[in-house]
Every structure is written in structure tokens, then in C-alpha cells.
Amino acid sequence: MADQTAADCFGAVTIRPPLDPELAPVEEAMRAAFPTVSEETLAATRRLLADWTSGPEPEDLTAGGRVRVEERQVPGPEGAPDITLLILSPVEDRGPKGAIFHIHSGGMVAGTRRTGVSFFLPYVIDGSAVVVSVEYRLAPEHPDPAPLDDCYAGLVWTAKNAAELGIDPERLLIVGSSAGGGLAAGTALLARDRAFPRLSHQVLICPMLDDRFETHSSRMVDRGCGWDRHSNLYGWTSLLGERRGGPEVSQYAAPARAEDLGGLPRTYIDTGSVEVFRDEALIYAGRLSEAGVSVDFHLWGGGFHGSDMAAGHAAVSRASNATREEFIRRALDR
Amino acid sequence: MAVEAPLRDLIVKLEVVDDTAASALRVIDHFDRLIAERASVAAMVRAVAALAGCPAGLHDAGRDISPRYDPQGHSLPQVQSGSWARVAVPDRPGAWVWLERTGEARPLDALILERSAKAIQTLTGASADRSADAAVRIACDPDAPDSDRCDAAKQLGLTGPVTVIVISSFQPPSPHSTRVGRHAVTLVAGTAVPPSDLRAGTAIAQEPAHLPTALEHARLALRLTDRMNGPGPSLVAYDDLGALAVLAERTTPQEAAGIADVRRLDQTLVTHPWVIDTLQAVLDHASLRQAATGLHLHHSTLQERLVWLATQLGYAVTKPGGRQRATVAVAFWRIAHSEDELTDDGG
Secondary structure, three states, X not given: OOOOOHHHHHOOOOOOOOOOOOOHHHHHHHHHHOOOOOOOOHHHHHHHHHHHHOOOOOOOOOOOOOEEEEEEEEOOOOOOOOEEEEEXXXXXXXXXXEEEEEEOOOOOOOOOOOOOHHXXXXXXXXXXXXXXXXXXXXXXXXXXXXXXXXXXXXXXXXXXXXXHHOEEEEEEEEEEEOHHHHHHHHHHHHHHHOOOOOOOXXXXXXXXXXXXXXXXXXXXXXXOOOOOHHHHHHHHHHHHHHHOOOOOOOOXXXXXXXXXXXXXXXXXXXXXXXXXXXXXXXXXXXXXHHOOOOEEEEEEEEEEOOHHHHOOXXXXXXXXXXXXXXXXXXXXXX | OOOOOHHHHHHHHHHHHOOHHHHHHHHHHHHHHHHHOOOOHHHHHHHHHHHXXXXXXXXXXXXXXXXXXXXXXXXXXXXXXXXXXXXEOOOOOOEEEXXXXXXXXXXXXHHHHHHHHHHHHHXXXXXXXXXXXXXXXXXXXXXXXXXXXXXXXXXXXXXXXXXXXXEEOOOOOOOOOEEEOOEEEEEEEOOOOOOOOOOEEEEEEOOHHHHHHHHHHHHHHHHOOOOOOOOOOOEEEHHHHOHHHHHHHHOOHHHHHHOHHHHHHHHHHHHOOOHXXXXXXXXXXXXXXXXHHHOOOOHHHHHHHHHHHHXXXXXXXXXXXXXXXXXXXXXXXXXXXXXXXXOOOOO
């Protein structure tokens, strides 16, 4: 099954809505800069993503000295190596803060604990949160359940050390975008089923939830739009190997498979109308709602995968980012 | 929410890992695609700011728009483009794009400006707006190049002195007026006296090149007008103001509202709406009897009002020092309320 091509499993490309006019040139530039992810391009993709968050002008996570940046080695899953947590906390302490446990993007196969973390820096700068970003092991070198187990181990350590971190355990958010969104949803399911820790919110930003490629949107992008169906097939196959799409995949690895979504935390889910994850996000939001979970769901017309971040200046991105920011602010309110 | 501007990163990184030629192509493609997608002019300006990594703006005097954005796409308040690097929109008099780059220009700045200016030209239609409204706005724009302003004045047939008449845009505009910002502006050749049934500020430009200054002067004069049919003048010419013009020039409405004598007037007005009219009538007439007649009041009623006012204000308008103080206070009061919604039945 691993050597199946995308065309074998998906058939013809399905129809897709148009991009927002302001996003279209950015999508084009991204398509030129980033290859479809495959075994051949994996090394280059990892380098590109790492460059993105560091050079040529390295980003200043201390925000000019207002943020304390620490790295901690903490126990990993049983029998596995320690994991590294990047911890960002406000230098000026103004009492207990909420916690944002962050899981980075990168299609399960790329990215680091720094990828996309600066997006959450404003909450640290203004003293309302501590951000903890986990360095989880990547597929295909470390297939399922290694990435998820690392995320869960990091979350457990964060909750157990809430007092030392200055965190109010009642305001424990898990956030992630793309693969990080899928891992966040899976980690939230694990936390529910193991009855620890208690998450207050999950924020799933264009999450990667479903390995089955049965939805309309999972088949509609052949190239570009931030993440195409070939990259997606590569990401899932790297994580699950032969099991991808079959009956042996756990609900924690592919949360779209979970039958019981009851008892999950207050949820925010967003997605663009022109991305492969659109339908799985939409269906997950609907099913959470049916299970009695309080859900905010936003489908942004004309958005592609990651356009909020790649084209933050565009009007639709501004609307999306502002809406999500308001939600996170409410979640962090004392 | 984003701390960084990743689109700029895309270009910066291309400048570093690629070469500048590839980055230049990326800029050209970006604007070409925005044109193909029929994106908005605002989107174009946001793209300029995001690609350049610094604030950017478009000023289009003819269409009376000045969108301005930071690299994250936040809308910024309108400002004059001043000495920033700018490129004119081709075939659009009084329109240009600018970049607020502090420090040295970056290699792609000129290209970004040039391509965006061309893109805005393409997006805003095949030919420039040659309407009289556009010409009035360009002729009065302090920031527009001299040549554009001269061409606009010529198009309007203005060569010698011009009278600028400004009314608040809250008032119904006359068919001959043009909306410029929050005002309606009429340009009349020569030194015309406008009809008296207007609440307007006026000023004279001795030649068309001085129109922007005259417009500013007429706006200042408008601040000192009374409502129509009020005791004070509803039509004020800048040249008649003399030293009073300096008050309006140097004091913003917010500052004027904070002056203690103005605050006291506002307090008395809450319960006694006649206060300003009464003061104005007393100040404008040689005797209290004439003032009472002008206000359609009995002489003794006016006396009672003035006694009460003196206790409220702490000075008497009928005394020499008090008269001067009241004159200045009422002028500042008009400035303080000059940006309120002006109506003809109220202050």
C-alpha cells in the first residue's frame, strides 16, 4: 500500500472553489518555493521549514527581553528518549497565567518546536500565558505512535509542573496547526481517556485529522494550495506505513476515526475553503457539536492551507487571525 | 497576531538564497496575478506593504481616497506622504504610491512601487477620471505635484484669483460642490461673495497654485461660523479673521474643548441652551437694548440672563475685561464644536 500513487487511491481531482484574489499570488509564490513533499524532497522540505523559522534574520523569541526563553529536557514516553520542551514565559510576572501547549506543523515529517511558535508570542508578551512547545519525534524515522506519545508526555509534564511554570491548571489550552492540529486533537482524546490532564480548550487550526482520503476536499488539490493530496498521502503513509487507510489505525493517530467525541474540551476549529483538510475539519466540528461539545467553527472562503500565516496581510487572513485571537483571549481570561 | 510578515520572508529569503533577479520576478508575478484576479486597490496597497516589509500608502486625490497599511495588513490612519519615496500612478494626475522606508532603500523598493503603481492604473479603469470633481480635488491637494495641480486648475478654467467656499459635508451639498474629505468645496473664479444663506468658510487664492493653502484657510474660517439665522455670522471669510485666525490655526477642537472657560460654557448650555446666542448678541451689538431686540427678548429678561451668567461664568460680559474674555471664550467654543455634526437648528 505504501507505494501506491495518489492517483491510484484518489482518482480524478475534484472541483475546488477559487482562491481569494489577494491570496492567489501568495499561493503561487509558495508553490514555487515549496516542493510537493515526498521521499525525494523530504530533506529539502525539512531544511526549508527550518530556514523559515530561523535565518537569515533569526526571530527574536525574547521579544526584546520581555519573554524568558528556556529549553527543558523532560521524560519522554515510557522506554523512549527524553523530549525537549521550548518554554516561553513572561519576564514580568503578573500572577497565574494560562498555558498554551503548542504542537508544531510540518505534515508529521518536518518542522521543529520553533515552527510557528511566534504566532503565540503576543500572549506571553502581554503576560497572559506561558507557551510550551514540544519537540516530538518525526515520521517516517519514528512512525505512529512515537509523535503522539511524545506530545502526550510533554503535556503531562506541563500539567504536573504547573505550579513551577506559574500556570493556572484550570486554563490549559492545547493548540496546533496542520499536523500539529491533528496531534493536538489526538492528544486531547488521550488526555480524556487517561483522565489526565484536564484540558480547558483545544484550538485546531486547519487540522490534519483523517488518513482515509474519502472526503471531497481530500482529493481536490493536486498541487499547491499550501498542502496537496500527494504531500498529504506521503505524510500519512510516513506516519502509519502499511496501516494507512486500513482498519488498524487508532483514533488517536487519526482523530476523524474516533467514534465517541463526548467529554472533549471547548473547541475552536478553522479551515480554508481551498484546502485538503476542509471537509475533515468541518465534519469533526459537526460531530463534536453532536457529542455535546461547545465548538466554534470557521470556514474561510478562498483560504488555502496555512494562508493565515503565509499571507497574514490579506484581509481574509486578518479576519481569521483576529477571530481566533479573540477566542484564545477569552480562553485565557481569568 | 502574527509577529512576523512571512510574505516578506519569502522575498528576503529569495534575495539571500536565490538571487535578486528571481526576487524581482516574484514581485512582478505578484502584481500581475493581483491584476488577473481583479483584486481591490486596498489589496494592492497591502501587498506593497507586505512585500516591502514597511508601511505603504496610496493617495488618489482625484478619487479622494488614501488607503495606508502596515506590513501585517493593519489599516493605518491617513497621513500626507511627505518626503517618502513615491511613484506616480501613470496617467492618474494626483495619484501616487509611497513606501515609508526608514533607513536605506532595499533593492526591490523601486520595483515594488513601480509595479504596484502600474497595477493600480490597470485596476482602476482604462482612463483617468477627468471629471470636474476629480480636478477640484487635485487642484486643492497640498501633496500633489505642482504640474498635476496646474493641469487640474486649467481644466476647471481657473487662471486668476479663485474663491474657495467650504461647507461641512453634513450639510446638503450644492450641485457645484465637490466632496473633499469631510467638507464640500466649491471653487469660484474671481473674488466672489457667496450667497448669505450658507454656513460656510471662505478664502481667496490669488492664483490657482495657492489653492491648497486657501482651502486650509477656508476650513479654519468654517470653524468660527455660527449656524444659519443665528446671531453670529454663518459666513466667515478667512481674510476678515485677522488675529482670530491664529486661534483656529493653533488650537485643535479637542484642545479648545479642554479650556476651562469653554468647559464652563458647555456646562451652562446643558440646562440653558440660550447661552451662546445671548453672549454672541451682546458681543455683536453696541448696546444691550439692541442686543435684546436682536434676540427678540424684553430688555429686563436679557438683564436677568446676564446677571445669572455672571454668577455661572465668574465674569460679567458687560464689563470691559469680561467682554474680552467672553469674546475669546465664544471663539474657542465654536472651534471646540466645529467638528460636531453641524445642523441648522443647533450649535
